[in-house]
Amino acid sequence: MRHTLCTDDRTRPASQSTDSAGPGCKPSGMLVSVTVVMPIRNEVAFIRRSLGALLDQDYPMDLMEIVIADGKSQDGTREVVREYMARHPNLRLIDNPGRIVPTGLNRAIRQAKGDVIVRVDGHTVVARDYVSQCVALLRRSGADNVGGAMRPEGQGRFGRAVAAATNSPFGVGDARFHYSEEEEWVDTVYMGAWPRALFDQIGLFDEEMVRDQDDELNYRLLERGGRILLSPKIRSSYTARGTPRSLWRQYFQYGYWKVRVVQKHPRQVRLRQLAPPVFTAALCGSLFVACVAPQAVLAWGAVPLTYAVACITASITTARRAGWSILLLLPPTFAILHVSYGLGFLFGLARFAARWGSSRASQPSPTTDEGPTA
Incomplete structure (x- = not known):
């Protein structure tokens, strides 16, 4: 699955593009057009920063929408958006x-005029060269999706x-896009940037997926022979959740x-995705044993005690890097991450138990849809 970004006389072949060409590989006459798609809802606290960063890109504004x-x-x-x-x-x-x-991503992609689609979320602030780095990496690597690491920033101690x-x-396990500092081939990246033509081949985002729609699309891409490249040069930060x-x-x-x-996509399952539900199921089992046989301390205490030791150790290691002021908040934060994900997975197993044969992903047609503007 390969694509070219040379769609008209404004572009240059990928084989001629190098990192030494600088951000955006100037001059602007050699660049492709880009559409940044941003799905948002109730983002008034963040939208000014997000839009401000996008409108300050070093990529030529006449080639970017x-x-x-x-x-x-x-x-x-x-x-706020109308002001801008x-x-x-x-x-x-x-x-x-x-x-x-x-659904927001799909409507935006259908109306996109650019040769490259770049996703940016409402909670995210991208670096000034974000778009140009995405375009340069797509050209240089021949990848079908490129992106950077997820760099969260927090407001307040929690x-x-x-x-x-x-x-x-x-x-978060061994998901490389959370903390990798190396350029490497991966199974998913944060947000993403794609040649527009890719969606004509594999379809758009699966609208059943209220969450995890990026994982589903990336797995569909991989199963069709596509490649995903993570690069530390594609930089952004997002605001992490501020309450338990x-x-x-x-x-x-x-x-x-x-x-x-x-x-x-059962062939794409990773152990990191199963660890939280397995742990949560074991923890629930331990609580059950504690209720029916409280005297069997070794039987019901092993799982929570082991987790507590691991959690405290990880909290100390993390606080040493991120700051000691958050040390006491790290154990409950880790527990929320693991138990909420695990319980969600177990609830999902129950809710979708009859759908194991329903493996076909919804792939909305990328047919142009003008739709109403707001």
């Missing part, structure tokens, strides 16, 4: 009546604890919808 798909925000997000639209003609706002991320926990192997409740809800949904990803 930003399509924002808004899921009926009610917090003033749309009004008045000053930036390359910024468009469209409606996302489905309100979820995959937010900083979440950022540190989700940037550690104990918190919001973090629990986020990771519960990740675990819940991961079941459908596994059902659709």
